[in-house]
Amino acid sequence: MHKLLASAHKEFLLLIKDFGGLVVLFVMPLVLIITITIIQDSTFKTVNDVKIPVLVVDNDLGSVSQHIQEGLANSNAFQVVVNGSEKNAKDLVFSGAYQLAIIIPENLSSDLEKKVNQNVEGIIAKFSLEDDTETKTVEIPKKEVRLYFDPATQQSFKSSVKNGIDKMISKIETQSIYKAFQDQITDDPTEAIFETDNFIHFKEIMPIKDEKEIIPNSVQHNVPAWTLFAIFFIIVPLSINIVKEKSQGTFVRLRTNPVSYATVLGGKTLVYLCVCMIQFILMLLVGVYFFPQMGLPTLDISGRIPLLFVVAFFAGLAAIGLGLLLGTIAKTQEQSAPFGATFVVILAALGGVWVPVFIMPKFMQTLSNISPMNWGLNAFYDVFLRHSGLVEILPEISLLFLFFIITTLIAIVYNEKKNAI
Known part of the structure; x- marks a missing residue:
């Protein structure tokens, strides 16, 4: 446990020293979600608002x-x-x-x-x-x-x-x-x-809560979608961090200590999981307090906070697993950064963040089932829009956790085989 905490402390120090990385992790997602929500809000308004x-x-x-x-x-x-x-x-x-x-x-x-x-x-x-x-x-x-x-x-x-x-x-x-x-x-x-x-x-029958119809709005759709995009975007700084350690010789020094690669990855997982949860909290705060000041609908999270944090937790694990794998396989930052950013955009497109899955061609709808962003987005929609419980979102969060386990194991096995040669 002491080695794991020491590894996490090292990752924390590296993270806070990179001001540009902090801006990318925390500020850019907020700017993105605000911009996209303002643009898309008109599509969710009634026809009386726009002629x-x-x-x-x-x-x-x-x-x-x-x-x-x-x-x-x-x-x-x-x-x-x-x-x-x-x-x-x-x-x-x-x-x-x-x-x-x-x-x-x-x-x-x-x-x-x-x-x-x-x-x-x-x-x-x-x-x-x-x-x-x-x-x-x-x-x-x-x-x-x-x-x-x-x-x-x-x-x-x-x-x-x-x-x-x-x-x-x-x-x-x-x-x-x-x-x-x-x-x-x-x-x-x-x-x-x-x-x-x-x-x-x-006549359209809407879900009813407290004798009022629940009408979906732009905030309920955009907050979970772009929160997932921000969470998965951490694979870029995470993979770059791992590649940088290998290129600067830090990883060689770590190997001389009695610390397994799994422990090193565990420290990174703890720190970046905290980053994901902070990103999620910031997104919720923007939806609850900032959007109403701009004339946008308020994000309703009443009675949903525990389940939302569960979904964000497992989505963060899936993103971290992908980042650990990419950082382990990539040999240079020029490989990890462009590939990571492009791959996140592809996963977002497949997962329904850019375009709803139901309007995609049949082949793309089938392909979207392999995107972890699609699993996370469905889980968020289950909580936000369908008022589902833990049992209903269990399949999605199980897939996210399984994705984390598989990608992390592949990273560990690949590293062991590479160092054994």
Whole structure:
């Protein structure tokens, strides 16, 4: 135990003497989480908070175009800006001034009314008991609502806008059909024969705590994700520290003492595990106290602190095991530093820190299961968002601990074989 504590004390002295390393370990993660959370907060807000200006060129000037503009305005997601020229609207969108322009064709309302009346009259004529002459069908050309998108617009935004407008126009067509049937069946325009309101609707059921709905926000997603990124980023200074000891001859002197390599790694593990826990505490403090001062949601950790520390503890062990392995295998700092930083980014991408796993291709979703960041992130989400207990997060923290054991054992075995030759 004395040798382990002495090794840990040595690591502590080396760490506090490296001011640049301390900045990378503690300051940079805080700057990262604050920046990313501010940027992503708008994606978690309600549509009432952000309105996207949309150009509308109304060549119809009828009831349908009026319904379309009212539907866009009432959605609270768009700010309707009426423009009189399709060419002008197209130029503005393609230059990036606006993200979307909607071009409503001429005679849309009148042609829709003619088409619906013609179809309704044909149906009624077929069911009529009287021998009527065949109704004359007039070919009415189909109408096309054109959409112009900024070339830089994401595909997900395009799809959501297309679906929304398609749903809106379908509702207008349905109501027109109901109205045409009603006009044919009864002479009383005030008599309602058909209900035009949607019979089927959707309702999202949110988790409830203390009779209030629990709505996920940007802080609950970003704090665990970027805390894991910061924790795993310690593999860079940790591996550099091990390589530096080998290149400066410190490790040779350590080998002349009756100290096993496992004890040396144990001292590093103790110190850097404390670093991971300090990083985690700082992230929680930022989420609880600093974010509300910036107008961001408060991180709710009530009743979750013990489980959160358990997840952070095992995530820290996994990161340390990876750092010990990298530092043992690497021969120079030029090998350990770039590889460590790049590898952390790859693990973060695979683990769902950058992009949610569920939108990845199937192959990448399968591959993400081998990322320790994915295990840690799922465990954090279980605690933060799913209100799980220790039993539910046991598989993830077991994988993290197993990852630490395997990587550390590989580092010890590799070092013994290398020194035995």
